[in-house]
Structure formats: structure tokens, C-alpha cells
Amino acid sequence: MGQNLKHLLRNLYKLLVITYHEDPTLVSLYFLSSVFGAILLFVVYYVYKIMIDQVTASTIPAEKSILAIIIITYLFFEYLSRFVNYTFNQYFFDTLVRLKLQNVLTRFFIDKLGKLDFVHLENGDVRNLIAKVEGTYNFRLPEIIHYLNNILFSVLVLIFSLLIALKYSPIYFLILAIISIPVYYLRAKYGNLAASSLSANASNTNYLWYIRSIFTNFSTLSEMKIYRLREYFLNRADELQERILSDYQKPLTSYTMLSTLSFLLIPVAIYFSLSHFINGIRNHIYTIGDFTLFLNTLFTFSGQISGLLVNVGNIYENSFFLDDYIRLLGIKNIVNTSTHPYSFPITSPREIVFKNVSFRYQGSSNLSLNHINFTILKGQNIALVGHNGAGKSTLIKLLLRFYDPTEGDIFIDGANLKDISIDNWYQHIGILFQDFAKYYLTLRDNIKFGNIDEKEDYKIIEALCQSQSEPLIKSLPHGLDQILGRWFHSGIELSGGQWQKIAIARAIFRNAPILIMDEPTSNIDADAEATIFKNLQSLYKNKNLIFISHRFSTVRTADNILVLEKGKLAEEGTHKELIKKKGIYAEFFKLQKRGYE
Numbered sequence: 001m002g003q004n005l006k007h008l009l010r011n012l013y014k015l016l017v018i019t020y021h022e023d024p025t026l027v028s029l030y031f032l033s034s035v036f037g038a039i040l041l042f043v044v045y046y047v048y049k050i051m052i053d054q055v056t057a058s059t060i061p062a063e064k065s066i067l068a069i070i071i072i073t074y075l076f077f078e079y080l081s082r083f084v085n086y087t088f089n090q091y092f093f094d095t096l097v098r099l100k101l102q103n104v105l106t107r108f109f110i111d112k113l114g115k116l117d118f119v120h121l122e123n124g125d126v127r128n129l130i131a132k133v134e135g136t137y138n139f140r141l142p143e144i145i146h147y148l149n150n151i152l153f154s155v156l157v158l159i160f161s162l163l164i165a166l167k168y169s170p171i172y173f174l175i176l177a178i179i180s181i182p183v184y185y186l187r188a189k190y191g192n193l194a195a196s197s198l199s200a201n202a203s204n205t206n207y208l209w210y211i212r213s214i215f216t217n218f219s220t221l222s223e224m225k226i227y228r229l230r231e232y233f234l235n236r237a238d239e240l241q242e243r244i245l246s247d248y249q250k251p252l253t254s255y256t257m258l259s260t261l262s263f264l265l266i267p268v269a270i271y272f273s274l275s276h277f278i279n280g281i282r283n284h285i286y287t288i289g290d291f292t293l294f295l296n297t298l299f300t301f302s303g304q305i306s307g308l309l310v311n312v313g314n315i316y317e318n319s320f321f322l323d324d325y326i327r328l329l330g331i332k333n334i335v336n337t338s339t340h341p342y343s344f345p346i347t348s349p350r351e352i353v354f355k356n357v358s359f360r361y362q363g364s365s366n367l368s369l370n371h372i373n374f375t376i377l378k379g380q381n382i383a384l385v386g387h388n389g390a391g392k393s394t395l396i397k398l399l400l401r402f403y404d405p406t407e408g409d410i411f412i413d414g415a416n417l418k419d420i421s422i423d424n425w426y427q428h429i430g431i432l433f434q435d436f437a438k439y440y441l442t443l444r445d446n447i448k449f450g451n452i453d454e455k456e457d458y459k460i461i462e463a464l465c466q467s468q469s470e471p472l473i474k475s476l477p478h479g480l481d482q483i484l485g486r487w488f489h490s491g492i493e494l495s496g497g498q499w500q501k502i503a504i505a506r507a508i509f510r511n512a513p514i515l516i517m518d519e520p521t522s523n524i525d526a527d528a529e530a531t532i533f534k535n536l537q538s539l540y541k542n543k544n545l546i547f548i549s550h551r552f553s554t555v556r557t558a559d560n561i562l563v564l565e566k567g568k569l570a571e572e573g574t575h576k577e578l579i580k581k582k583g584i585y586a587e588f589f590k591l592q593k594r595g596y597e
Contacts, residue, residue: 008319011326012144019097019145022104030093034149037089038156040081042164045296047074053289085153094149098142105137108329117333118402119362126331131209132321133328140321147311147318154308161301168286168294172273176302208240273298335404341421347428349513349544350413352376352399357408359394368394370567371408376544376560381537383558384548385585390564392548393434396516399546401425430510434518434548436503440485443476446502450509463509466535467501468528496523504532508539515540517547521554533557552589561585 020027051070113130120126165173211233214220224230277294280286286294344350352375359369369391376382384392397403398410401417410417412425430450439446447460457480464473476482476492483491484502494502500523507515515536521529533554536545549555556575563571563578563585571583578585 007323008316011319011322012148012315014326015141015144015322016148018104018108019101022100023097026093026096026100030089030097031149031152033084033089033093034153035156037081037085038153038160040077040084041157041300042160042297044074044077044081045293045300047077048296049289049293051289052292053287056288089149089153094146097145101142101145102138105141105325109133109137109325112329112331115333116331117335118397119334120331123362129324129328133324135209136321137325140318141325144315144318144322147314150311151308151315154304154311157300157304158308161297161304164293164297165301168290169273169276172270172276172298173301175273176270176298177305204240204243208237208244211237211240270298270302335401335422337422338419341424342415342419343421343424344413344428347513349378349542350428351378351411352544353411354395355409355411357398357405357410359398359403360406361394366567367406368567369398369405372569374562374569374572376546379542379544381540381545381557381559382547383555383561384546384564385550385555385561385588386564386570391567392564393518395564396518396546396548399516400429400431428512428514430507430512430515432503432507432515432517432520434522436500438485438499438503440487440491441483442478442480443473443482443484443502444480446484447506447509450506451511454509454511460505460509463505464502466508466532466539467505468524468531469498469501469505472498472501497525497528500524501528501532508536512543514544514546517545517549519548519550521549521551526553529554550592552592556589 047070051067051074054067054070116126162170162173214224214233224233277286277291281288281291354372354374357369357372358367360367372391372395384395386392394403398405399417401422404418412420417425439449443464444457444460447463448454450463460480461473464470472494473479483489484494485491486493500521504517504520507517507520521532524532529551530553537557547554547558552575555561559574561571561573561575561578562569563583565584571578571581571585573581579589580586
């Protein structure tokens with residue numbers, strides 16, 4: 001229990017630090033308004049007591065002016081208290097703090113996802129953690145700050161209540177406190193179960209999020225319509241939601257029933273305390289004003305102690321979601337650079353050496369790459385060829401340092417890739433993945449993302465022309481400012497080939513000394529493909545061009561061809577050299593050539 005409390009307090013401190021750093025002034029005013037609100041509440045009660053005593057004690061004309069002053073004072077503090085507690089604290093400050101906290105939590109969340117290693121993103125446990133955090137952090141964590149603010153208010157009110165109770169009958173206040181304790185226990189117990197049910201359903205939650213994405217992804221949505229899969233996925237979604245709801249409903253129902261029994265005892269304690277106080281008035285021990293002060297304080301004490309325990313229970317329940325968020329932020333990357341990483345002074349073509357490189361994906365018993373050795377010279381045009389699953393894309397991922405080799409090393413101009421600054425290395429690289437990105441933003445943005453610091457539009461147009469996109473530019477109503485895709489209003493959807501040409505233009509616009517392309521023209525017709533590669537060979541005449549392709553019309557132009565087979569480097573050489581060997585490459589070429597005859 002002690003360790004759990006320390007862990008909870010540590011996480012709450014981290015959340016408070018995040019909130020405070022986002023806007024120190026706002027957060028300070030938020031909590032200070034709670035302090036001021038608690039003080040004002042009892043100022044109102046005390047002035048109300050004075051007013052009642054004044055009314056009941058005397059009504060002679062000489063004292064009417066005093067009574068008027070008291071009434072005005074009471075009304076001033078009454079409405080000032082409401083203004084501070086409800087308008088300022090619970091509405092203005094609370095809303096702004098929540099919004100700002102949501103902003104910073106979202107910023108940290110997406111920043112962390114952007115920094116996670118691929119080995120983490122492909123891990124089922126991490127994916128489930130991401131799914132849980134994604135679905136809860138934006139409202140669960142700001143609620144914690146709201147509950148902490150309520151707790152601060154309640155604690156101050158309880159302290160002031162007990163100080164007033166010392167004058168009257170503190171025993172009834174203590175009895176109320178003891179009766180309310182089970183509420184905290186039940187809230188904590190069943191709050192834990194509710195959070196545990198979400199943890200137990202993490203894989204179901206992740207699956208549910210995936211099903212939602214199927215209905216928002218045009219490629220899966222179109223196939224789903226043709227294959228009549230809508231009802232299947234709707235039924236799966238219903239099953240998952242029912243399962244998750246059922247696991248939530250059980251602890252919530254139990255908590256509600258048991259806490260109701262606990263709350264029934266509170267009015268009983270209040271009844272006996274009021275009966276005792278009324279006897280004190282009859283015996284002239286207390287005044288009517290004392291009674292109103294006691295009554296207001298007693299009801300406030302009862303409400304705030306219950307509220308305090310419920311808010312503590314709410315924090316305990318939400319702490320499980322906070323723990324998930326903190327755990328996600330705390331995941332350490334496996335692919336890290338050295339303490340003092342090396343940086344190349346200029347970006348230029350580099351000699352790349354794979355030396356005895358092997359790689360095994362996490363959880364796999366087989367090597368995806370098995371003792372690979374080759375050298376890419378500066379300014380060399382390299383093609384990677386092989387069956388699907390031969391290791392081509394894995395090799396590129398190692399070169400991009402998405403993973404580190406299981407065995408062996410990769411050297412860039414003699415420096416181990418592990419010792420090179422990743423940011424510096426990426427400045428050398430332009431990339432076009434087989435599953436290339438489609439940004440549903442303007443055409444200009446889609447190209448500019450290749451080199452975000454370049455401001456000249458004419459270079460964007462040049463890159464589009466080199467990727468054979470001149471007809472596209474002319475066809476768009478708003479030219480470079482045209483929104484692409486159907487995500488936003490007035491967006492225009494493109495064909496697969498047009499999207500791929502834009503991705504090529506983005507890679508060209510990068511103007512990096514090393515360009516890596518994975519199946520760069522898979523959606524493009526043969527004529528455009530030939531022109532694009534002619535442009536690329538001209539642009540990268542003195543740079544490094546590395547590409548994966550199954551089209552031998554492009555592969556045969558490479559300076560050197562690497563043939564991978566079952567994770568091993570089976571053959572290496574020029575097109576002519578490999579044809580003469582009559583090996584795997586020659587067989588590939590023969591099969592593809594036969595398809596065109």
C-alpha cells in the first residue's frame with residue numbers, strides 16, 4: 001500500500017509539473033481562487049450569523065442603520081463567494097487549465113509517438129498501451145487536476161469547519177467523518193476494478209480502434225463495400241463494445257449499491273446533532289445566529305467530507321490512466337546514439353559498408369538478414385532485387401537506423417552508424433517508401449515537406465516536373481494551393497499514380513546526396529516511369545541512388561545490383577554480369593521478359 005501511494009504521489013507530482021510549466025500564472029490563480037473561495041464561504045456564514053442575531057435581538061430604530069450595513073455586507077460576500085467559486089474557479093480558470101493541459105498532453109503524446117523506435121511500434125504490448133492512452137488521456141488526466149483543485153477546496157473547508165466546531169459540538173463532526181470513510185474505500189476498490197477492466201480489455205480496445213480506422217480509410221472502405229464486409233465489422237465492433245461495457249458495468253453497479261447504504265447513515269448523524277443544538281438554544285446556551293452558523297457549517301462539512309473522499313477516489317481511479325500515460329512517456333528507445341555522436345560537417349554522398357550484418361526481428365526465431373557484406377561507393381546507383389520477404393526493406397530500415405543490426409556493423413565513410421548523430425545522418429537522405437505518405441494538405445505542403453526550410457516555389461514546380469506531374473499542376477483549380485484528398489472541404493482526390501508522383505517529387509525536392517526508393521514507380525505507367533528514371537539518373541549522377549524494384553527495365557540501369565535470397569546476399573554485379581552468371585537474377589529477368597513477349 002505504501003509503495004502504491006508513493007507511486008501515485010510521484011505521478012501526480014509529474015502531472016502537476018506538466019500543468020504548471022504550461023502556464024504558471026494561470027495554474028497559480030486557479031488554486032489560489034480555491035483558497036480564497038474557501039475563506040469567503042465562512043465569511044458569508046459568519047456575517048449571516050451576525051445578521052440573524054441582529055434581527056432577533058433588537059429592531060429599535062437606532063439599530064436599523066447597523067442592520068442595513070450588515071445586510072449589505074452579507075449580500076456583498078455572498079455574491080462575491082459565488083462569483084469566485086463558480087464563475088472564476090469552476091468555470092473560467094477550470095476551463096482554461098483543462099484546455100491548456102489537453103494541449104500540452106497532446107503535444108507530449110504525439111511527440112513521443114514520433115520518437116518511438118520501430119521495435120516498440122511493432123510490439124503488441126506497446127500498441128495496446130498506446131491504444132489505452134489515446135482513448136483516455138485527453139479527458140481523464142485533466143479531470144485529475146480538477147479533482148485536485150476540489151480536494152484543496154474541501155481540505156480548507158474541513159479545517160475551517162473543525163475550527164468552528166470547537167466552539168460548539170465537535171463530536172458530531174467527527175462522527176460524520178467516520179461514517180464517510182467507507183465511501184473512500186468503496187470508491188478506491190471499485191475504481192481499481194474499473195481501471196483493471198480497461199487493462200484487461202486493452203487488446204479489445206486496440207482492435208476496436210483498428211475497426212474504426214477501417215471505416216475512415218478509403219482503400220479499406222472501398223474493398224469492404226465490394227466484399228460486403230460492413231455487417232461483419234459492425235458486428236465485431238458491437239461484440240467488443242458490449243464486452244468492454246460489461247466489464248465496466250459490474251464494478252460500477254456494485255459501487256453504486258454499496259455506497260448508497262453508506263450515505264444513508266449521514267442524515268441520521270445530522271439529525272442527532274441538530275436535535276442537540278436546538279436543545280442548546282432552548283437553554284439559552286446558543287443564539288439563533290449560532291444555530292445558522294452551526295447548521296451551515298455542519299452541512300458544508302458533511303458535503304465536503306463526502307466530496308473530498310469521492311474526489312480522492314476519483315483521483316485513485318484516474319491514476320491508472322495517468323500511470324499508463326507516464327509509462328508511455330517513459331519508454332526508453334533501444335536505438336540510441338552515443339553520448340557524443342559524430343556529425344559530418346557537410347552533406348555529400350558517402351561510402352556505405354555493410355560488414356557481416358545480420359538481423360532478427362523481435363519475437364522471431366529466423367534471421368531476416370544473414371551475414372550481409374557489401375559496399376556502396378560514393379555516387380553509385382544501386383538496385384536491390386529479390387523475392388518478397390528476401391530482406392530488401394529490412395536492409396533499408398537498418399540503413400535508416402530504424403533498427404540496429406543483431407550482429408555486425410554498418411559504416412558510413414568509415415564511421416559506425418551507431419556513433420553518428422541520427423539527425424545529421426537523416427540530412428543526407430531523401431526517401432520514398434513503398435507505402436508512401438499522403439498528406440491531405442495543399443500540393444505545396446506535400447512537396448515542401450521534403451525540405452521544409454526551402455522557400456522557393458519554382459523549386460517545387462521543378463520537382464513536380466521531374467516527377468512527370470505537369471498535367472496534374474495544370475488540372476488543379478488552385479494550383480499549388482489545392483487541398484489534396486477528401487479529408488478537408490474542397491479537397492480533390494488523386495489516383496494512386498498521381499499520389500506516387502507527388503511522393504517522388506517530394507523525395508526529389510529533398511535534394512539529398514543519398515536517395516532511397518522502395519518500389520518508386522509501382523503505380524506509374526511505363527512511359528512516365530522511363531522519363532522519371534531518366535531524370536533521376538541525371539539528378540543523381542554524382543550522388544547515391546538506392547532503389548528496390550521488381551521492374552527490370554529500371555533495375556538494369558543500376559551501376560551495381562544486389563540480389564537477396566532468404567536474407568542472404570546471393571549475387572552482386574551489373575545487369576550484364578548477372579545475366580552471364582545465369583543465376584537467380586538471370587532467372588528473374590527471363591521470367592519477366594517472357595511476360596512481355
